[in-house]
Amino acid sequence: MVIETVLFDLDGTLMDHDAAESDGREYDRAEVLEVWHRLERREYDRYQAGESTLQEQRRLRAAGLAAHLGLGPWPDGRADAWFEGYLWRYRNGWRAYPEVPQVVRELGATRRLGVITNGEGGIQRAKLHAIGLAALAPHTTASGEAGCAKPAPEIFHLACRALGTAPERTAxxxxxLDLDARAATAAGLLGIWLDRTPPAPGTSPPADVPRVRSLAELPALLG
Known part of the structure; x- marks a missing residue:
């Protein structure tokens, strides 16, 4: 089947979220970064599932990091103030991965492009503008506006309808792997896993979805 439309995740796919987080945090140890990522994924996934509010998940991430660092329990006010400072530094670190502009230009010459992201629409579109991908902002489906979030198939179908494309003709x-590639596949799209981590000895790619190590591999994969 010919792929007519390519949809992207944003954080960790188009935008170097980890690098921006390194600018946002006050602590740079690798072990602290691992804890912060674990807190982020756990609390943001709970927020997307409707188990907490946006502000509550921010407080839980700040308080969780403080507890890990031995700073004691943080009241809501202190957690809110720390997170506001984090967000200011994080925004200053927004940037695309090096290969992204060229890949977007190349794919955009022959295909429709868009974004599906678990996040608040205003913030996510601001990221696209900041990293030089403003043309994708009008074609962005954000969970905060859609009323559904990845991995639910509804958000993939909503994005396809918005761009006037059939799921089977969309990558x-x-x-x-699960939230993006496999969820898209289950929704009837061609799900592709972007795995930027260095390959570990003895590991093999998943059998159910294609894997790329860089977005620069996409044009050749899609043909």
């Missing part, structure tokens, strides 16, 4: 690429 979706993201950096999380």
């Amino acid at each position: 979706y690429v993201g950096d999380r």
